[in-house]
Amino acid sequence: MDISGSIALVTGANGGIGRAFVTDLLKRGAAKVYVAARDTASLGALLKDGDRRLVPLPLDVTDPDQVAAAASVASDVTLLINNAGYAAFEGAIAATDMDDARREMEVNYFGTLAMTRAFASQLADAGGGTVLNMLSMLSLVSLPMAATYSASKAAGLSLTRSIRAELAAQGTQVIGVLAVQTDTAMGAALPEPRMAPQEVVSDALDAIQAGVSDEVIAGAQTRAIHQALTADPKKVQAMMSTRLPKAA
């Protein structure tokens, strides 16, 4: 898909990776970018330059009414970027209750599913378009200190693969972006070194332009870990399994 002239919607556009997506999309000539956030007042940094291609949109991806309203207002979208995410960084057992585990599933899995369902038919009308789901290296390997987040991102990867197959007939390109720790508010809980959000986003958008409909291993640091994982998955999981949650 050619990003120049595309009409994009980025969820969680006020976050670290979300802002990087928006900035790069504008650089690559997107015709319009719906910048979706739970609180549109948090979009100030993006909107301050007055780029008229940016359209703020209030959107909590866990709210069915807001998802339906977004699909109705943004009925011309050709590139849907499911970027919004939530991570509690808790253990499966050490967490005091399951509230955060449910919220991670609601945002990372059900939110992505709801948005893609809401936009699928208009992408078909536009000739196919593209769906990009922001996943994680933790879609492939489990980190006990982020146990339930890892599970939600594994669910997201499984979902992305099924959506790719289901939407292939209508010509929709479906990309799942895998990345390791990245320098954002969420990534601050993870060990250094962290990748720049711009590096992750640049690789993801390059893949869109190249017509990839597959998983994208974004950033040099992610590629190094992915190579190790491919060579010896059990060794990498054993290393990740040493990262335990703090005792409750």
Ligand SMILES: NC(=O)c1ccc[n+]([C@@H]2O[C@H](COP(=O)([O-])OP(=O)(O)OC[C@H]3O[C@@H](n4cnc5c(N)ncnc54)[C@H](OP(=O)(O)O)[C@@H]3O)[C@@H](O)[C@H]2O)c1
């Ligand atoms: N940073 C990393 O190390 C890393 C690595 C791999 C993948 N990822 C993934 O990259 C994506 C972006 O994360 P980030 O690193 O940029 O973190 P971030 O700066 O904390 O941004 C997360 C974004 O998600 C939004 N969000 C959370 N719950 C939402 C909901 N219910 N509805 C709509 N938006 C919601 C947040 O909005 P509010 O400001 O309103 O909370 C925020 O805009 C996530 O899917 C994350 O899982 C991150």
